[in-house]
Amino acid sequence: MTIREDAFVIIQESIKAVLPQAAVIKALEKKNFSGDVTVVAVGKAAWTMAFAAKEKLGDKVLRGIIVTKYAHSKGPIEGFEIIEAGHPVPDENSVIGAAKALELVKNLDENDDVIFLVSGGGSAIFEKPMEGIELEDIMDITNQLLSSGADIVEINTIRKHLSDVKGGRFALHCKANIFSVVLSDVLGDRLDSIASGPAYPDSSTSQQALEIVEKYKLKVNEKVLEALKTETPKEINNCETVITGSVSELCSAASSIAKSLGYQPLLLTSTLDCEAKEAGRFMASVGREIRSGNGLATPIAVIAGGETVVHIRGKGKGGRNQELCLSAAIGIEGLNDTVIFSVGSDGTDGPTDAAGGIVDGETASKIRSADIQPEVYLDNNDSYNALKVSGDLVITGSTGTNVNDLTVLLCK
Numbered sequence: 001m002t003i004r005e006d007a008f009v010i011i012q013e014s015i016k017a018v019l020p021q022a023a024v025i026k027a028l029e030k031k032n033f034s035g036d037v038t039v040v041a042v043g044k045a046a047w048t049m050a051f052a053a054k055e056k057l058g059d060k061v062l063r064g065i066i067v068t069k070y071a072h073s074k075g076p077i078e079g080f081e082i083i084e085a086g087h088p089v090p091d092e093n094s095v096i097g098a099a100k101a102l103e104l105v106k107n108l109d110e111n112d113d114v115i116f117l118v119s120g121g122g123s124a125i126f127e128k129p130m131e132g133i134e135l136e137d138i139m140d141i142t143n144q145l146l147s148s149g150a151d152i153v154e155i156n157t158i159r160k161h162l163s164d165v166k167g168g169r170f171a172l173h174c175k176a177n178i179f180s181v182v183l184s185d186v187l188g189d190r191l192d193s194i195a196s197g198p199a200y201p202d203s204s205t206s207q208q209a210l211e212i213v214e215k216y217k218l219k220v221n222e223k224v225l226e227a228l229k230t231e232t233p234k235e236i237n238n239c240e241t242v243i244t245g246s247v248s249e250l251c252s253a254a255s256s257i258a259k260s261l262g263y264q265p266l267l268l269t270s271t272l273d274c275e276a277k278e279a280g281r282f283m284a285s286v287g288r289e290i291r292s293g294n295g296l297a298t299p300i301a302v303i304a305g306g307e308t309v310v311h312i313r314g315k316g317k318g319g320r321n322q323e324l325c326l327s328a329a330i331g332i333e334g335l336n337d338t339v340i341f342s343v344g345s346d347g348t349d350g351p352t353d354a355a356g357g358i359v360d361g362e363t364a365s366k367i368r369s370a371d372i373q374p375e376v377y378l379d380n381n382d383s384y385n386a387l388k389v390s391g392d393l394v395i396t397g398s399t400g401t402n403v404n405d406l407t408v409l410l411c412k
């Protein structure tokens with residue numbers, strides 16, 4: 001197999017290893033639901049998680065709702081209503097989805113059980129603005145945050161203070177017992193940040209929210225400022241939470257698959273969270289060291305998992321994984337038998353149809369031969385269009401899971 005073929009096997013098989021079905025079923029097996037249950041599934045992996053719950057509990061599922069991203073539903077599931085909504089910026093459907101979920105649980109009491117299936121993406125997909133706040137306010141501040149370089153904990157601190165279903169508030173609307181099964185796409189598995197913790201006590205404070213506004217010079221109106229000053233719930237008594245999967249599992253899967261393909265796996269980190277293009281430069285520099293013969297012995301797979309950030313300065317199209325790859329392509333230009341890929345496990349990287357990219361020693365020169373300077377495209381945050389020219393986008397479609405990103409350097 002070629003080194004690129006190896007890379008694609010690692011991508012496919014690692015993502016397969018973190019599909020949430022088996023983990024959801026295992027989590028539900030540990031619970032004994034005496035009566036019927038209501039299922040609310042929210043996030044990019046909502047459909048897959050709901051499907052697993054239905055498979056496990058069958059007719060015990062009285063009713064359910066799935067609120068997921070556009071094009072993330074894989075078809076009807078008996079008893080479930082499915083709403084697809086905006087991501088990474090919420091839209092009208094995010095509000096409709098949350099309203100329907102609240103309607104579903106409204107009349108339940110402490111004798112009832114709700115299974116709440118939570119995955120990343122939920123912050124945008126599932127929304128009920130706080131009283132006095134308009135959806136447009138949330139859309140505007142989300143856009144500002146997404147291009148500011150703020151990390152997900154900071155972004156969600158703001159989101160939680162403006163929403164009536166985030167930061168534990170969904171649980172406050174529901175009087176039933178909530179069993180929450182959470183697929184983590186947040187480094188360190190911070191439960192109050194994953195999908196903005198709709199059913200988890202919030203550890204962020206108004207003070208922090210105001211500091212984030214200051215730090216990133218966000219433009220906010222009076223009403224938003226007022227809402228940010230209101231504290232989120234710090235105690236939730238009707239919810240039990242379990243985590244089913246995270247980026248660590250994605251990295252371990254990548255390690256074992258790389259090993260089975262003959263590479264010595266080296267797991268560098270599962271908490272990569274720096275600027276995407278710096279991560280790309282770093283991975284490229286490791287590749288150059290290995291190729292110089294002074295570094296680690298080959299074949300080797302250097303693995304990093306996490307979620308990088310991008311300070312958007314340009315007007316191009318891309319995502320953090322593609323930006324990492326374009327930067328890496330410049331760094332490994334001319335090297336043989338060296339490949340770097342970076343993909344989002346959910347199959348979407350930024351507002352593009354790509355999961356990420358895969359680059360090698362020829363990528364940068366292929367881009368240059370189309371009269372495009374990769375450095376200029378990188379500065380314009382236009383990694384999508386540069387990698388499209390070299391044929392180095394990775395397109396998987398929605399994968400059914402969401403546990404952050406996988407970056408791997410392969411040297412054969």
Ligand SMILES: O=C(O)[C@H](O)CO
Pocket residue numbers: 119120121122123124152156185186193194195196
């Ligand atoms: O939805 C979100 O907030 C992010 O994906 C993190 O979970």
